[in-house]
Amino acid sequence: MNNSPGLPAAASPKPGSQSALRQRNEQLIVASLRENGALTQADLARVTGLSTATISNIVKAMCASGLATTEPTTSSGRRALAVSLLETPDVAAGIDFGRSHVRIILASPGFAVKAEKFVQLPVGHLARESIATAAAMLESLLAESGIARSQVTGAGVGVPGPIDHRTGTVIRGAILPEWVGVDIVSQLEQALRMPVFADNDANLGALAQVTWGEHRTVRDLMFLKIGSGIGAGLILNGSPYYGHTGITGEIGHAPIFDQGLVCRCGNRGCLETVASTAVMIELLSRGEPAPLSVSDVIDRAMSGDAATLRVIDDAGMAVGKAVANVANMINPEIIVVGGPLAPLGETLLAPIRRGLVRHAVPAVGEGTVVAMSSLGDRAEALGAISLALSHSRHWPR
Amino acid sequence: MNNSPGLPAAASPKPGSQSALRQRNEQLIVASLRENGALTQADLARVTGLSTATISNIVKAMCASGLATTEPTTSSGRRALAVSLLETPDVAAGIDFGRSHVRIILASPGFAVKAEKFVQLPVGHLARESIATAAAMLESLLAESGIARSQVTGAGVGVPGPIDHRTGTVIRGAILPEWVGVDIVSQLEQALRMPVFADNDANLGALAQVTWGEHRTVRDLMFLKIGSGIGAGLILNGSPYYGHTGITGEIGHAPIFDQGLVCRCGNRGCLETVASTAVMIELLSRGEPAPLSVSDVIDRAMSGDAATLRVIDDAGMAVGKAVANVANMINPEIIVVGGPLAPLGETLLAPIRRGLVRHAVPAVGEGTVVAMSSLGDRAEALGAISLALSHSRHWPR
Numbered sequence: 069m070n071n072s073p074g075l076p077a078a079a080s081p082k083p084g085s086q087s088a089l090r091q092r093n094e095q096l097i098v099a100s101l102r103e104n105g106a107l108t109q110a111d112l113a114r115v116t117g118l119s120t121a122t123i124s125n126i127v128k129a130m131c132a133s134g135l136a137t138t139e140p141t142t143s144s145g146r147r148a149l150a151v152s153l154l155e156t157p158d159v160a161a162g163i164d165f166g167r168s169h170v171r172i173i174l175a176s177p178g179f180a181v182k183a184e185k186f187v188q189l190p191v192g193h194l195a196r197e198s199i200a201t202a203a204a205m206l207e208s209l210l211a212e213s214g215i216a217r218s219q220v221t222g223a224g225v226g227v228p229g230p231i232d233h234r235t236g237t238v239i240r241g242a243i244l245p246e247w248v249g250v251d252i253v254s255q256l257e258q259a260l261r262m263p264v265f266a267d268n269d270a271n272l273g274a275l276a277q278v279t280w281g282e283h284r285t286v287r288d289l290m291f292l293k294i295g296s297g298i299g300a301g302l303i304l305n306g307s308p309y310y311g312h313t314g315i316t317g318e319i320g321h322a323p324i325f326d327q328g329l330v331c332r333c334g335n336r337g338c339l340e341t342v343a344s345t346a347v348m349i350e351l352l353s354r355g356e357p358a359p360l361s362v363s364d365v366i367d368r369a370m371s372g373d374a375a376t377l378r379v380i381d382d383a384g385m386a387v388g389k390a391v392a393n394v395a396n397m398i399n400p401e402i403i404v405v406g407g408p409l410a411p412l413g414e415t416l417l418a419p420i421r422r423g424l425v426r427h428a429v430p431a432v433g434e435g436t437v438v439a440m441s442s443l444g445d446r447a448e449a450l451g452a453i454s455l456a457l458s459h460s461r462h463w464p465r
Numbered sequence: 466m467n468n469s470p471g472l473p474a475a476a477s478p479k480p481g482s483q484s485a486l487r488q489r490n491e492q493l494i495v496a497s498l499r500e501n502g503a504l505t506q507a508d509l510a511r512v513t514g515l516s517t518a519t520i521s522n523i524v525k526a527m528c529a530s531g532l533a534t535t536e537p538t539t540s541s542g543r544r545a546l547a548v549s550l551l552e553t554p555d556v557a558a559g560i561d562f563g564r565s566h567v568r569i570i571l572a573s574p575g576f577a578v579k580a581e582k583f584v585q586l587p588v589g590h591l592a593r594e595s596i597a598t599a600a601a602m603l604e605s606l607l608a609e610s611g612i613a614r615s616q617v618t619g620a621g622v623g624v625p626g627p628i629d630h631r632t633g634t635v636i637r638g639a640i641l642p643e644w645v646g647v648d649i650v651s652q653l654e655q656a657l658r659m660p661v662f663a664d665n666d667a668n669l670g671a672l673a674q675v676t677w678g679e680h681r682t683v684r685d686l687m688f689l690k691i692g693s694g695i696g697a698g699l700i701l702n703g704s705p706y707y708g709h710t711g712i713t714g715e716i717g718h719a720p721i722f723d724q725g726l727v728c729r730c731g732n733r734g735c736l737e738t739v740a741s742t743a744v745m746i747e748l749l750s751r752g753e754p755a756p757l758s759v760s761d762v763i764d765r766a767m768s769g770d771a772a773t774l775r776v777i778d779d780a781g782m783a784v785g786k787a788v789a790n791v792a793n794m795i796n797p798e799i800i801v802v803g804g805p806l807a808p809l810g811e812t813l814l815a816p817i818r819r820g821l822v823r824h825a826v827p828a829v830g831e832g833t834v835v836a837m838s839s840l841g842d843r844a845e846a847l848g849a850i851s852l853a854l855s856h857s858r859h860w861p862r
Contacts, residue, residue, distance in 0.1 A: 312797060321826045322793065
């Protein structure tokens with residue numbers, strides 16, 4: 069267990085430090101090799117946008133730790149070194165805890181998914197039930213896939229709430245009140261018997277976009293998760309951004325209506341009281357025999373139901389207004405929307421863009437790309453794998 | 466002139482890159498030595514919070530470029546190297562262009578101020594008038610202080626508007642419409658005959674806090690300039706933050722009232738239409754024989770005038786609400802308020818804190834320090850010096 073209590077779970081190495089930057093660059097190289105197969109160092113420089121000196125240093129370290137190998141080749145008639153990934157027996161686990169699910173994915177340091185499991189849990193279950201479920205799921209995943217526990221170098225874990233990096237605990241404001249105050253890292257390390265690294269789910273969604281997703285060369289990215297809660301994760305200057313105490317991306321509590329509904333955070337009219345899936349369901353379930361599900365909302369929107377489209381439009385405009393405020397400050401290149409509403413596509417993105425353009429300064433409103441995540445519901449678990457890999461022996465400090 | 470056209474003015478080296486981090490660390494070491502005199506490397510590690518390896522590398526480079534020297538000493542009975550700054554003949558210039566003023570400060574690479582000048586200009590003057598004034602001021606500053614032009618390694622320049630880092634020009638939204646579209650770097654390089662590096666004034670205010678100010682070890686800082694415009698500058702993960710195109714910190718355009726006054730950005734009810742000094746003056750000048758000045762507003766507040774205090778309180782609460790939105794996202798350690806209202810002290814800070822606590826999630830509202838800048842009106846020019854120094858030969862890439 070290499071996470072001593074009191075040490076920040078996800079804050080080692082220091083975000084924004086040279087080693088954090090180096091890890092991001094290494095992940096960029098690994099992802100490019102996984103996607104393209106063997107590449108020369110010159111090709112890697114072109115694909116990743118990194119300098120050849122940076123690439124050469126990182127490739128050297130990857131070869132030393134058994135993650136990559138090089139062999140002589142020729143490129144445009146000149147001698148060159150072809151770099152390729154070595155398959156190692158190691159895997160990392162990514163665990164995504166939701167309000168009513170646990171998802172686990174196992175993948176290699178070369179970003180190849182080895183095994184995957186998803187389990188539904190009742191809303192309001194206790195933290196220890198989630199943890200026990202995850203431990204049992206991991207056990208059966210290992211048995212089914214023939215992977216030994218000793219091959220698992222560590223587990224990244226996403227929880228839907230902010231983690232105070234000074235104490236390693238989930239703080240007030242989490243969508244899962246059952247997790248508040250739980251020292252998630254040490255409890256999971258006991259249950260899983262491996263090093264555990266925890267982070268907020270939206271932060272991991274952001275990390276997934278720049279490691280597993282299509283935005284690997286983006287330096288300033290905001291991931292916006294719209295679900296029963298609304299949260300954001302930030303990649304700034306090429307690295308995950310954690311702020312002073314780890315409580316970032318709380319866009320769900322941006323004030324939209326001064327005299328609006330009371331929010332679980334204690335304020336009024338927060339974005340979550342206007343645009344979460346829970347609010348959409350509540351609005352659209354009136355007069356229905358039973359509350360709708362998120363898929364019902366999506367189905368109705370797809371079939372052109374006017375009330376559903378209006379609710380989604382209003383929610384999207386409110387999200388766009390909140391996002392405009394943030395974009396005015398941090399000028400991201402792209403805002404990636406994730407969460408269960410992803411199948412709505414342009415139906416949700418269009419009002420978000422309208423809200424953004426209306427409320428942002430013109431150069432920012434017109435210049436910021438808003439797109440749906442291509443990683444779907446797996447973004448958080450995939451990002452958790454990247455987090456675990458960034459702490460494994462393949463990523464020397 | 467080492468800033469080729471089309472190259473971003475202030476974006477070289479790439480913000481957040483290893484060299485940007487290194488420059489920040491070097492400035493931290495220089496500032497510590499300036500303040501404390503000679504220090505051992507172990508002392509420097511303690512004072513700056515940097516690792517001894519980082520310090521040793523940077524001290525080596527500083528000695529090689531003639532900025533520092535080391536000599537043997539003993540510390541707690543053990544042999545050590547005392548590091549001290551060398552006085553070099555070099556100076557850097559910091560130029561702050563305001564709506565109605567130009568300020569120039571000359572300082573050494575060791576952060577010692579050598580000369581200083583301030584000139585008032587009429588509101589609405591043209592960009593070329595500002596530039597001509599700055600050139601004449603620099604000429605007479607050099608003559609008066611006996612500094613040769615060849616000693617000036619470069620000039621940092623602050624303008625009160627966002628600079629698009631792709632074109633190097635001031636973009637729409639600047640408080641000085643006269644500057645919009647002007648290629649400020651090349652025009653100033655012609656007029657001043659030295660390398661020029663330009664940035665938004667609030668960004669330079671933020672840089673000043675962590676180089677000249679008392680917040681040198683803060684990694685996540687927001688500088689908030691409240692003047693006739695309202696803008697913010699960000700230090701994130703220890704480095705100035707510029708975002709995708711350089712248009713960050715536009716908190717003056719956070720929407721406060723949906724149906725509020727039309728703002729110069731084209732939106733309605735922006736923070737600037739509620740809380741800028743121009744709005745305060747307009748509100749308080751009704752029925753007065755002539756419009757008040759900012760000092761009149763400060764004087765009236767200090768003497769307890771109820772209307773003035775109410776106007777400041779309302780403005781502060783609005784600023785606090787806008788700041789809460791940002792703090793919820795980026796979780797800064799400290800928010801430093803600068804600009805001409807600084808003499809108001811707690812009269813302005815108290816309502817900002819109230820707005821922040823009311824609208825931020827509790828852990829952020831309670832955990833974020835709000836303070837007045839101790840650098841007063843000079844913050845922007847001092848930050849401009851840091852910018853110029855970061856590009857001079859004393860800060861090798």
